[in-house]
Amino acid sequence: MLPAGTIRPSGPAEGMKRAIGGGGKVGRLESVGCVLLHAAGSSPRALSGLEAWLADQGIRVLVPRLPMAVATDDAQAGAPLRTHVAIARRALELLAPGRRVVFGHSFGGLVALLALLDGAHADAAVLYEPVVLSVLDDGNRRDREARAWDRALVDHLEARLKAGDPEDGVRRFIEAYNEVRWEALSPRARATIVGEAAAMRDLTQAVHHLPVPAARLRDLGTRILVMRGTRSPQVARRMAANLSQVLPNVTVSILRDAGHMAPVLAPEVVGALMLAFLEDALQR
Secondary structure (H helix, E strand, O other), rough: OOEEEEEEEHHHHHHHHHHEEEEHHHHHOOEEEEEEEOOOOOOOHHHHHHHHHHHHHHOOOEEOOOOOOOOOHHHHHHOOOOHHHHHHHHHHHOOOOOOOEEEEEEEHHHHHHHHHOOEEEEEEEEEOOOOHHOHHHHHHHHHHHHHHHHHHHHHHHHHHHOOOOOOHHHHHHHOOOOOOOOOOOHHHHHHHHHOOHHHHHHHHHHOOOOOOHHHHHOOOEEEEEEEOOOOOOOOHHHEEEEEEEEOOEEEEEOOOOOOOOOOOOOOOOHHHHHHHHHHHHHOO
């Protein structure tokens, strides 16, 4: 597993050769670079399918590893995700020159959005069900129910940690958002996640209390594609839908029969939708 902050290139040279040699639609994206930001409790390896698919289209890809832990200095400064945002910004900087795109899945989508708000340059962004709890409206019953469902997962994780049973806490959290059972994960993956249970608790707590002001979101000029699946948890669908109502320059894509982990389980579907969006967004 790569150290936090490591940026792993996709080996774009071969992909670029295929793109340039093939011409057509692929050739129009030959100067495009994309940063992929993974979900919490995950790693760059989870997005390897999407990474490879995009590289095959001639897109240069960088995949940084986002740390699970919240840095003490960041928490004390009132900016718990400052290190995560800095990693995303640095990855985008490494893609220059050329047109730059940032993709974020779940927690990675939140980091991508915060990086844009922090002044990171991207010509376009793609967010798959970003975790932006502040867009939920407590005056809306469905939003309240969605927030309560997510809060219950966080509270259960906290309770099981205190009881000395972190595996049960992370099991419920992982299964709630994933389309696979806990037992289907490899023993190594399960052990890694259990070992990071306390860090996961701290990160989810930070995300729950992180304000992302709607006024600032309305000022974002970046063209953004917001994607969501019809089989995802209600909270993920509600956040994506509400965020789409706030962003001023947004395109919405709803994936039928897809769940929260579509970027991992169906990378070619997500990649094809990204490609169609970028071919339009980057021409303007």
